[in-house]
Amino acid sequence: MKHTLYDKIWNDHCIRHNEDNSSLIYIDRHLIHEVTSPQAFDGLSLKKRNIWNKNSILATTDHNLQTKNRDHGITDPVSKIQIETLRDNCKKHNIELYDLDNIKQGIVHVIGPELGMTQPGMTLVCGDSHTSTHGALASLAFGIGTSDVEHVLATQCLNLNKEKNFNIRVNGDLNSFVTSKDLILYIIGKIGTSGGSGYTIEYTGSTIKNLSIESRMTICNMTIEAGAKSGLMSFDEVTHNYLKDREFLPNNKYYDDALKYWETLVSDENAIFDRTEEFNAADVQPQVTWGTSPEMVTSIDSKIPNEDSFSNKEEYADTLDYMGLKSGTEIRSISLDKIFIGSCTNSRIEDLRNAANVVKGEKLSSKIKQAIVVPGSGLVKAQAEAEGLDIIFIKAGFEWRDPGCSMCLGMNDDFLQPYERCASTSNRNFQGRQGDKGRTHLVSPSMAAVAGIKGHFYNVKDFMNEK
Amino acid sequence: MKNNTYKGQIIPINRDNVDTDLIIPKQYLKSIKKSGFGPFLFDSLRYTTTATLDSKDNREEDSSFILNQSPYCSGNILISKSNFGCGSSREHAVWAIQNYGIEVVIAESFADIFSRNSYKNGLLLISLENSIITDIIDAALSSNHYIISINLLSNEILLPDDTKIDFEIDSAYKDRIMNNLDDIELTLRYQKEISKYENKIKKTKPWLFHNE
Numbered sequence: 244m245k246h247t248l249y250d251k252i253w254n255d256h257c258i259r260h261n262e263d264n265s266s267l268i269y270i271d272r273h274l275i276h277e278v279t280s281p282q283a284f285d286g287l288s289l290k291k292r293n294i295w296n297k298n299s300i301l302a303t304t305d306h307n308l309q310t311k312n313r314d315h316g317i318t319d320p321v322s323k324i325q326i327e328t329l330r331d332n333c334k335k336h337n338i339e340l341y342d343l344d345n346i347k348q349g350i351v352h353v354i355g356p357e358l359g360m361t362q363p364g365m366t367l368v369c370g371d372s373h374t375s376t377h378g379a380l381a382s383l384a385f386g387i388g389t390s391d392v393e394h395v396l397a398t399q400c401l402n403l404n405k406e407k408n409f410n411i412r413v414n415g416d417l418n419s420f421v422t423s424k425d426l427i428l429y430i431i432g433k434i435g436t437s438g439g440s441g442y443t444i445e446y447t448g449s450t451i452k453n454l455s456i457e458s459r460m461t462i463c464n465m466t467i468e469a470g471a472k473s474g475l476m477s478f479d480e481v482t483h484n485y486l487k488d489r490e491f492l493p494n495n496k497y498y499d500d501a502l503k504y505w506e507t508l509v510s511d512e513n514a515i516f517d518r519t520e521e522f523n524a525a526d527v528q529p530q531v532t533w534g535t536s537p538e539m540v541t542s543i544d545s546k547i548p549n550e551d552s553f554s555n556k557e558e559y560a561d562t563l564d565y566m567g568l569k570s571g572t573e574i575r576s577i578s579l580d581k582i583f584i585g586s587c588t589n590s591r592i593e594d595l596r597n598a599a600n601v602v603k604g605e606k607l608s609s610k611i612k613q614a615i616v617v618p619g620s621g622l623v624k625a626q627a628e629a630e631g632l633d634i635i636f637i638k639a640g641f642e643w644r645d646p647g648c649s650m651c652l653g654m655n656d657d658f659l660q661p662y663e664r665c666a667s668t669s670n671r672n673f674q675g676r677q678g679d680k681g682r683t684h685l686v687s688p689s690m691a692a693v694a695g696i697k698g699h700f701y702n703v704k705d706f707m708n709e710k
Numbered sequence: 711m712k713n714n715t716y717k718g719q720i721i722p723i724n725r726d727n728v729d730t731d732l733i734i735p736k737q738y739l740k741s742i743k744k745s746g747f748g749p750f751l752f753d754s755l756r757y758t759t760t761a762t763l764d765s766k767d768n769r770e771e772d773s774s775f776i777l778n779q780s781p782y783c784s785g786n787i788l789i790s791k792s793n794f795g796c797g798s799s800r801e802h803a804v805w806a807i808q809n810y811g812i813e814v815v816i817a818e819s820f821a822d823i824f825s826r827n828s829y830k831n832g833l834l835l836i837s838l839e840n841s842i843i844t845d846i847i848d849a850a851l852s853s854n855h856y857i858i859s860i861n862l863l864s865n866e867i868l869l870p871d872d873t874k875i876d877f878e879i880d881s882a883y884k885d886r887i888m889n890n891l892d893d894i895e896l897t898l899r900y901q902k903e904i905s906k907y908e909n910k911i912k913k914t915k916p917w918l919f920h921n922e
Contacts, residue, residue: 269908282801400900673797
């Protein structure tokens with residue numbers, strides 16, 4: 244019997260098959276943060292239930308933190324209550340919390356892999372849809388709601404129905420200055436935001452093999468934007484090299500056994516997928532979203548599409564109205580107010596290096612009201628500062644912030660004012676996502692950086708050639 | 711035992727990809743409770759200005775939005791199009807829908823995590839074909855009242871003109887909705903099996919348990 248990578252991890256964690264066709268699946272790692280956990284802990288207390296395995300839990304604060312002036316703690320009183328609730332819950336249950344005063348604090352999907360808490364072959368969950376990120380390390384990872392957070396805390400398991408297998412194969416070399424962010428936006432544009440519903444997506448092909456783990460994480464991260472809860476990539480030498488020396492990796496005594504197991508984490512040759520789609524990396528140009536769904540995306544050198552390809556004309560018109568754009572407008576001509584470089588999609592060191600490479604020696608356009616760079620974790624921030632990236636950004640007029648989710652969802656005080664337009668390296672361009680009536684365009688870090696310097700969208704490849 | 715029938719006014723939301731940010735914007739996720747989200751359901755469409763948890767009174771309603779119009783504002787069955795509930799995993803979206811008084815959501819399709827969260831909270835989701843959805847939305851928008859009933863025992867929807875529509879629903883989902891089960895209690899019946907599995911992997915994958 245040939246198995247996909249998903250089949251293997253699933254089978255390996257299946258405790259029992261239930262009468263209703265679901266299976267009881269063991270969860271190895273549970274990541275928690277302040278926003279989606281308080282009601283789960285409350286539920287446990289009400290029923291006087293214990294936590295099954297506190298050592299499986301990694302807790303951090305990320306969603307609603309301010310990203311500057313933290314010396315005096317959290318200033319927003321409502322956020323403060325939520326963060327203190329997490330502190331109290333962690334203390335009560337003896338769970339280690341990576342809090343504001345810890346350099347390892349950061350966005351939950353950045354610190355999990357960075358600390359080696361995310362390991363190949365694990366089942367990993369978090370009350371956050373971008374948990375799909377961790378699939379880049381051959382871990383079966385998916386977002387859950389608060390009821391399921393409570394369920395995992397109490398039982399270390401979830402009753403799940405198995406998804407179907409979807410193989411997205413990408414071959415060839417990416418064009419210069421085209422990143423994995425452009426690739427995943429391109430794929431979402433092709434298969435749609437519900438294209439992956441009901442599936443676990445495995446990304447395969449030479450393009451994926453040639454990507455770093457950080458680039459792979461960007462793709463798995465946005466898998467949820469294609470409708471699938473989990474994105475997966477097989478274990479290989481790149482994964483192995485990334486994992487080396489991470490803090491929470493298996494100790495020497497077990498390392499060889501772990502490695503032997505990890506090496507089995509690939510889909511068997513000729514394994515059966517329920518669906519396969521193939522893409523050619525050479526077809527992908529830098530991408531920019533123009534609407535209020537990630538599937539509303541096009542290439543930098545294109546125009547906003549006309550209504551012909553949209554079945555719901557009213558919705559198309561509403562989208563352009565919300566975005567303050569017109570059919571046929573050249574993407575390059577769109578001016579920006581704000582720039583956001585950060586989020587669990589694009590806040591890792593490689594992302595900051597890409598952006599800094601563009602920004603170096605340049606100045607922010609006078610048209611830009613604010614440009615912020617928010618590293619994904621304290622460790623990313625420290626690494627960037629060691630490389631002098633902070634100075635490059637600050638000299639150009641960008642603000643250098645402390646780690647958190649920040650303007651990706653604007654739960655803190657980093658958000659768009661009504662009608663402000665932002666080039667953002669985050670993952671969702673939904674209405675109001677970055678601020679009430681705010682207008683979001685999703686792009687790669689280098690494309691966001693170029694937009695900051697030009698004041699409008701511009702092809703990063705042309706910019707670098709002209710530089 | 712819960713009621714097996716639902717009856718009430720339809721609330722049509724005529725769009726695809728209704729995401730959970732739209733259902734409940736982020737500033738309200740700072741609450742540490744499961745209740746009190748009803749006034750913020752579809753907040754950005756419902757009011758002309760934004761608010762926060764500690765400053766939310768005296769806002770102007772946007773009269774063009776369906777929830778600010780009679781009879782839709784008192785409806786308890788929401789109907790929308792494809793990929794309803796996409797985006798963020800926030801369970802607050804389900805709580806907001808239920809807190810408002812909505813008991814059923816009908817759509818062409820639902821996003822996976824939203825479906826799961828609805829199941830966990832006993833919010834009934836029904837998927838219907840695009841053409842049927844479009845007909846119901848059109849009829850509801852052009853009628854003074856558009857009241858339908860749903861029978862969970864016979865898997866039937868009865869429209870105001872007495873048309874019956876069959877729907878399919880997963881039997882486990884139906885059981886969950888009808889009996890309001892405590893999932894954790896059900897899972898803990900298998901405590902021994904979970905421990906047995908755990909003891910096994912402590913031997914086969916010991917590294918998982920030595921990170922502390």
